[in-house]
Amino acid sequence: MSQQPIKRIFNPWKTLGFALLCWAVAAGIYWYIAQLEQSGATGTAPWIIVTLYDAGGKALVSGFFAVVGAIAAVVGIAGILKK
Numbered sequence: 589m590s591q592q593p594i595k596r597i598f599n600p601w602k603t604l605g606f607a608l609l610c611w612a613v614a615a616g617i618y619w620y621i622a623q624l625e626q627s628g629a630t631g632t633a634p635w636i637i638v639t640l641y642d643a644g645g646k647a648l649v650s651g652f653f654a655v656v657g658a659i660a661a662v663v664g665i666a667g668i669l670k671k
Contacts, residue, residue: 600667603660610657618650 621641624631633641640649 598663598667600664603664603667607657607661607664610653610660614650614653614657617653618646621646621649 617637625646637649640652644651
């Protein structure tokens with residue numbers, strides 16, 4: 589019985605692209621929330637964003653997306669190095 593190679597379920601380059609997107613979202617959210625705080629305006633956001641903001645402010649919200657991006661970057665780099 590011959591073993592077949594395991595098929596990759598993700599493209600490591602797309603995973604790195606996702607990491608960059610997450611980091612861009614993290615920066616954008618930080619900037620947007622900072623602008624809202626300075627102007628005193630209010631806005632609406634999904635419940636997860638509101639919950640993170642209530643728990644730790646804009647740093648926690650943007651940090652969440654930055655950590656997801658970092659995990660995606662590690663997975664992507666590991667996939668590239670395995671080739």
